[in-house]
Amino acid sequence: MHPLAKLDHRYVWHPFTQMRDWLKREPILIVEGKGALLWDAHGREYLDANSSIWTNLHGHNHPRINAAIRGQLSKIAHSSALGLANEPASLLAQKLIKAAPSALRKVFFSDNGSTAMEVALKLAYEFARRTGHSRRPKFLTLEGAYHGDTVGAVALGHIDLFHKAYSGLLFKTDKVMAPYCYRCPFNRARPERADARGYRKCNWECVGKVEQKLVARKKRGNPYAGFVFEPLMQGAAGMIPQPAGWLSRAAEIARAYGALLIADEVMTGFGRTGSAETRAPSLFACDYEGVQPDFMALAKGLTGGYLPMAATLTTQAVFDTFLGEYDEFKTFFHGHSFTGNQLGAAAALASLELLQSTASLRARGRLEQELRDELKTLWSCSNVGDIRQVGLIAGIELVRDWRTREPFELGERAGIRVCEAMARRGVLTRPIGNVLLLMPPYCTTPAQVRRMVGVLREAIQGTCAVQR
Numbered sequence: 457m458h459p460l461a462k463l464d465h466r467y468v469w470h471p472f473t474q475m476r477d478w479l480k481r482e483p484i485l486i487v488e489g490k491g492a493l494l495w496d497a498h499g500r501e502y503l504d505a506n507s508s509i510w511t512n513l514h515g516h517n518h519p520r521i522n523a524a525i526r527g528q529l530s531k532i533a534h535s536s537a538l539g540l541a542n543e544p545a546s547l548l549a550q551k552l553i554k555a556a557p558s559a560l561r562k563v564f565f566s567d568n569g570s571t572a573m574e575v576a577l578k579l580a581y582e583f584a585r586r587t588g589h590s591r592r593p594k595f596l597t598l599e600g601a602y603h604g605d606t607v608g609a610v611a612l613g614h615i616d617l618f619h620k621a622y623s624g625l626l627f628k629t630d631k632v633m634a635p636y637c638y639r640c641p642f643n644r645a646r647p648e649r650a651d652a653r654g655y656r657k658c659n660w661e662c663v664g665k666v667e668q669k670l671v672a673r674k675k676r677g678n679p680y681a682g683f684v685f686e687p688l689m690q691g692a693a694g695m696i697p698q699p700a701g702w703l704s705r706a707a708e709i710a711r712a713y714g715a716l717l718i719a720d721e722v723m724t725g726f727g728r729t730g731s732a733e734t735r736a737p738s739l740f741a742c743d744y745e746g747v748q749p750d751f752m753a754l755a756k757g758l759t760g761g762y763l764p765m766a767a768t769l770t771t772q773a774v775f776d777t778f779l780g781e782y783d784e785f786k787t788f789f790h791g792h793s794f795t796g797n798q799l800g801a802a803a804a805l806a807s808l809e810l811l812q813s814t815a816s817l818r819a820r821g822r823l824e825q826e827l828r829d830e831l832k833t834l835w836s837c838s839n840v841g842d843i844r845q846v847g848l849i850a851g852i853e854l855v856r857d858w859r860t861r862e863p864f865e866l867g868e869r870a871g872i873r874v875c876e877a878m879a880r881r882g883v884l885t886r887p888i889g890n891v892l893l894l895m896p897p898y899c900t901t902p903a904q905v906r907r908m909v910g911v912l913r914e915a916i917q918g919t920c921a922v923q924r
């Protein structure tokens with residue numbers, strides 16, 4: 457075993473990892489990266505097929521982002537945002553507001569996706585109380601939601617495996633069904649395919665469920681303070697896309713009943729959900745459904761996946777409710793030591809510039825299409841039940857049998873075993889239960905896309921069962 461791997465085994469506790477399993481084998485220890493490639497301590501090469509847990513956008517070791525970080529480093533790495541402003545954070549805030557849905561006017565920086573959601577939650581809570589909307593504000597969230605691992609963010613989440621153990625620590629949020637067309641309890645039809653033969657008509661029952669919740673709450677005289685959602689695709693739920701039109705409908709109803717819209721774009725932001733070729737050239741999923749959120753949480757890709765930095769964007773109206781004389785104590789009493797970090801902001805500025813370049817837009821369009829074409833080849837595997845792609849995010853749901861859609865038991869570790877087989881063949885990704893993910897960096901070449909999908913196919917075939 458590599459000496460560094462020994463140190464890891466001895467001292468490091470890994471996230472979302474059964475450490476007993478971890479300690480059974482030598483870990484892959486990454487020492488270098490370039491573009492979509494990673495190298496381990498033994499010199500083995502891998503494709504980074506999940507963009508280092510959905511963070512990396514333009515590839516590793518990108519000369520422009522490296523230069524931006526080095527340039528900033530030669531001036532200063534960090535100074536506090538408590539009582540001080542700084543150059544890259546001011547510039548970044550301006551650029552984010554320009555790129556985001558137009559109702560968003562202010563940026564509150566923090567460190568990661570969870571804190572970005574905590575900030576949105578606390579602001580929405582206080583906004584509801586201060587405006588007289590509600591004395592004890594409550595939030596409506598989606599089944600299968602995941603918004604991070606800090607306690608407030610966990611309270612907004614609904615993945616029992618991750619969240620249930622901590623229920624005693626949490627405040628209560630209401631949940632409502634989210635669309636899951638592949639396992640739709642009503643009609644098993646994707647709305648856009650409702651007219652195709654063999655599909656029953658979609659009556660948007662899932663939107664109706666959202667409405668029922670909002671109506672019931674209003675009748676009790678305590679309307680929801682906020683409706684929290686991951687726009688277009690729920691990530692940790694298993695890469696579950698919302699059918700076109702679901703979000704705009706649900707958001708419109710939520711707003712009609714007075715709920716603020718809290719969009720978690722931690723995964724979907726920065727071009728992940730679509731390219732200029734296939735959609736309007738926006739960087740954010742909300743725009744594709746014409747939704748103007750009151751809060752938008754950003755992290756992961758904000759710095760191109762280089763440094764831990766996050767931002768919560770909000771409206772002038774929310775900002776204004778926190779204005780007052782000093783001794784009114786309307787201040788937003790929240791902040792982190794690294795809020796507005798200069799190195800992170802410099803990386804984010806370089807990343808945004810790359811994202812907004814024509815070359816990046818074109819590359820994303822091509823990559824999205826290549827991924828779509830390659831993924832079709834997976835339909836020949838009898839254990840592939842569903843293939844779901846939104847822009848540059850793909851989820852492949854494994855099932856025991858595609859005809860019955862019967863899932864594998866979680867204990868069978870089907871997704872984990874496929875990913876282990878992929879790693880042996882030089883492609884790295886992580887599953888969500890029985891769902892395998894491909895989320896390539898935007899610089900991934902056509903040959904690399906073919907390799908990612910080809911290795912995934914071989915791993916499914918070798919791990920699960922017979923051919924269709």
Ligand code: PMP
Pocket residue numbers: 568569570571573602603604605686691692720721722723755756
């Ligand atoms: N929201 C969403 C939609 C996410 O996917 C994640 C992380 N996977 C988070 C929030 C939490 O982000 P972080 O891990 O940076 O705290």
